[in-house]
Amino acid sequence: MMWMPMLGLTALPHLGGLYGGYITRREVKTWYPTLNKPSWRPPNAAFPVVWTCLYTGMGYGSYLIWKELGGFTEDALVPLGLYGLQLALNWAWTPIFFGAHKIKLALIEIVMLTGTVGATVASWYPISRTAALMMAPYMAWLCLATSLNYCIWRDNSEKKEE
Template structure:
């Protein structure tokens, strides 16, 4: 059972590595040109936080998968919601940092945050431990959603948006 645990724990990091690749250049060139709220975390915090959050959400998905006996019929909704939020998570960085679409990034992150909450609600009867391991992720999503809104609000749209 080590292989599924390692694989599912590592899976979220794949999108994180791709997101990091997109972000690296933009955080030095485009991102500094944006107006940001005083309360935003420093740039150096983001990779550390995301490494922890991706590990926690990946391990949580393993706990749910194991409790449900794998990819069974009972797993369709809870792991389907998890997969949906993971894809939405991976999509935010290319929208925000890659395409510079602040409005779309905000609306996308609102849907993402709701999907994270729905995932946790669906997981609670299956594994309270998995649900609790997702709590820091949901808390970070509220912060990230607020930050995304403020950046969109405080930076005028260009014609391309």
């Protein structure tokens, strides 16, 4: 049963990802194609693959922090609290952007998310360098996603958000 926390914490981020995928699947075929997007955007097929890898890495990183700090202890409050906050912000972006079609609000939200991930990484680094470094691909992807969100907002500002 020692593997249960590892499995649970690694799988946790995927729960929001599954819900986000449900919302996105419909909108990628209807609303999203109507938007002006930059030529450098990744293909739609890349997103589920990338997010599966990122969610797995961040989830396993959270397990390493949890394990190093002896579980949900007082010492874990800040590093795992920041992780939980960034996870909630991560899960909220898709319903805002794809579900509500609020591009500007999604941009504000993803900037907050990126900052919270940065704070999470900073709090993890003294505890487990490995866990902190497992968040590096996530930070890189968020920088790309934030840029993409900004360009979509900028290039579609004349369209009234629904």
